[in-house]
Amino acid sequence: MKILKWIGIVLGGLVLLIALAAGGMIASTTSRFSKTYDITPAPLTVAIADGDLAVGEHWAEMHCRECHGEDLGGGPFFEDPSIGYYDAPNLTSGKGGIGATYTDEDWVRAIRHGIKPNGTSVFIMPSENFYYLNDADLAGIIAYVKSVPPVDREIREPSLKPFAKILYALGAFGDLLYAEVIEHDVRPSAPAVGVSVEYGEYLVNSHGCKSCHGEALSGKQPPEPGAPLAPNLTPGGELAAWTDADFISTMRTGVTPGGTELDAAYMPWQGLGKMTDDELKAVWMYLQALPALETTTE
Ligand code: HEC
Numbered sequence: 001m002k003i004l005k006w007i008g009i010v011l012g013g014l015v016l017l018i019a020l021a022a023g024g025m026i027a028s029t030t031s032r033f034s035k036t037y038d039i040t041p042a043p044l045t046v047a048i049a050d051g052d053l054a055v056g057e058h059w060a061e062m063h064c065r066e067c068h069g070e071d072l073g074g075g076p077f078f079e080d081p082s083i084g085y086y087d088a089p090n091l092t093s094g095k096g097g098i099g100a101t102y103t104d105e106d107w108v109r110a111i112r113h114g115i116k117p118n119g120t121s122v123f124i125m126p127s128e129n130f131y132y133l134n135d136a137d138l139a140g141i142i143a144y145v146k147s148v149p150p151v152d153r154e155i156r157e158p159s160l161k162p163f164a165k166i167l168y169a170l171g172a173f174g175d176l177l178y179a180e181v182i183e184h185d186v187r188p189s190a191p192a193v194g195v196s197v198e199y200g201e202y203l204v205n206s207h208g209c210k211s212c213h214g215e216a217l218s219g220k221q222p223p224e225p226g227a228p229l230a231p232n233l234t235p236g237g238e239l240a241a242w243t244d245a246d247f248i249s250t251m252r253t254g255v256t257p258g259g260t261e262l263d264a265a266y267m268p269w270q271g272l273g274k275m276t277d278d279e280l281k282a283v284w285m286y287l288q289a290l291p292a293l294e295t296t297t298e
């Protein structure tokens with residue numbers, strides 16, 4: 001019977017160790033969510049009051065509405081019994097909306113730096129991409145969001161279950177607290193608008209192609225189980241055989257020249273396909289100018 005006692009002690013010790021590790025991971029995620037950043041954003045060179053509403057609406061169509069809703073009044077973003085829930089905020093000036101109290105500086109800090117007025121990082125909201133937006137585009141976006149009709153909708157305080165915090169600490173979702181990864185004191189260059197390699201790079205950065213297709217755009221496997229590989233977009237991949245018309249049509253219809261239907265749950269072509277012809281041509285020029293890299297999965 002001694003052996004049973006020893007097995008009991010070993011198993012009990014293991015359970016205790018696992019509980020301690022889990023507790024440590026939960027505490028680490030909680031402290032990352034509550035970490036504060038003290039950033040005073042540089043004022044935009046284009047006054048928000050002069051922001052181009054059409055430019056702002058174009059960006060909102062391609063990005064903001066996908067998460068903050070058609071009326072930008074926010075609502076449930078994800079909800080799962082084992083993970084918890086997180087809502088996308090109401091961006092309007094209606095009841096429950098952040099627009100009612102946000103200053104111009106708050107808007108710039110949240111979108112460009114990923115930092116909320118209380119100093120903590122945004123979660124999920126892709127500021128690591130919006131960080132690249134030039135002053136004119138950002139002023140247009142803020143002016144447009146401020147111009148939409150107020151929506152009265154209260155948004156719930158987010159709630160993440162301990163299991164979600166453990167998964168987050170293990171890196172299962174990647175890094176989604178974007179204030180942690182943004183280089184706050186560097187401003188990326190803002191090339192002139194045009195059909196050029198430089199402007200194509202600007203669009204690729206601010207639309208977030210690299211966050212899925214990899215830093216070098218040579219391909220990356222999304223973290224979700226069962227997700228398709230985000231393919232190699234350099235001339236080392238399938239795109240080497242495409243024309244600019246093939247590329248534009250793929251982005252607009254979600255069907256590649258080879259007939260593959262792109263899964264919109266993983267490749268957001270419905271939003272990105274709203275880029276104008278000139279914008280898509282600039283993106284294509286940039287992709288074609290990249291070195292031909294071997295396909296990677298990370
Ligand atoms: C992938 C989904 C997604 C997209 C795209 C997105 N957001 Fe968000 N946004 C969120 C979520 C989720 C939050 C809540 C973050 C939090 O509370 O940590 C948020 C937070 C914000 C906040 C901060 C709100 C606060 O609580 O202080 C602002 C401002 C904002 N978004 C504006 C925008 C604008 C403008 C766009 C388009 C340019 C946009 N978002 C695109 C998901 C998104």
Ligand code: HEC
Nearest residue numbers: 207208209212228229230231238256261262263266267272
């Ligand atoms: C949220 C992640 C995500 C973002 C952002 C994203 N992609 Fe994708 N993309 C994917 C995934 C995943 C696939 C593969 C989808 C499938 O096979 O169903 C894909 C497929 C593609 C394809 C088809 C390639 C082929 O060889 O069949 C092209 C072209 C493409 N993306 C271009 C872009 C461009 C350009 C951008 C930025 C403007 C972009 N993607 C942004 C995830 C993303």
